[in-house]
Amino acid sequence: MSLYGVQKFLYEVNRNPDDQRRYHEGGAVRDELLARYDLNEEELEAIHSGDIGKLYVLGVNGQLLMHFAGLLGVPWADYIQAMRDGVKKYGPVRAGLYAMTTQYDEKVAGV
């Protein structure tokens, strides 16, 4: 159920400007926002630090992750690289349908 909690948070923050403001404000306001979700320590840390690579490896659906990266202001090429770096650092994607099937240095679309 824990990955479900991460994805639920991303789904809601992606579509709700108030939640986006709470996330960006940080501190107690962000803690209160995240307390709504069933998250373990690893997931909480990944969300707090905006660790796209870790969230990708945890199995977050790419459609949710892509927009969260957008909210964090991460440019497209950096978003793609962050996922590659995540796999290199934390190992293969652990769940879901969005596993990496290309090689670390294989830039399919040039980025």
Added chain:
Amino acid sequence: MSLVFAGVCSHAPGITGRAQMADPKVRDAFYEQFYRMGELMRATQPDAVMVVAAEHFANFFMNNMPAYAVGMADYYEGPIEDPEWLAIERRRVPGNADLSERLIKEIMQTVDVAYAQEWKFDHGIMVPLHFLTPKYDLDVIPVNINCQGPPLTPLHRAWAFGEAIRRACDKVPERIALIGTGGISHWPCTPDSGKVNIEWDRTFMDRWAANDREAMLSYTDMETYRDGGQGGFEIRTFISVAAAARGKGNILFCEPIPIFAVTCTAATMAVE
């Protein structure tokens, strides 16, 4: 009156959002055919366009995921994404709740659909509208098939859904255009983004253009995932359109544009 137009197209956000990163020659050739598809559609003088999309967690999530949903509102909003990221301005898009309700009632005779009186369009609908109805002056009936959160509806049910859409369109006095958007093969939002399986795409589109029901329904989800990526699940929208139109397809464009993350496709199908 009836269904007056049918077609399918890609909807990847890069098509608009990463336009400047693409090879201008192939990009412009695709845009030309995408706009042409819109001209062909508008020439049939539709009163509304049903867009059968495969949304990406803009409205529907795994807490209560409908296999099929149809919008039933007088207006919608989109895009839900950052307008600068998608390069499509946020706006209100006209709908027609009364027409939606009549269509939904008839579809429900054979397929249990969810209805939604609010709906925020993501790139899955906004990118097609950007090319097909650039003035946003045509009523839109949004339709969704869950292609994101398994378990997914079986392909034969997507066919049955298309048959139900056709029957519903034929029962209303309005002229309806039908657009399916998605796929074909792609591995979006991942480090694989840009990878496509063009042979798989061409085979699928040949089957679609021939309206070969048996061949289109023969894919298992495991095969699609292996050969067409997680984005390949969106063939469901194309299958529904084929079931509704009943005719043969005419492929206007079907070429990979890697930075758009998909084999960019635009095609029409005769309504018979």
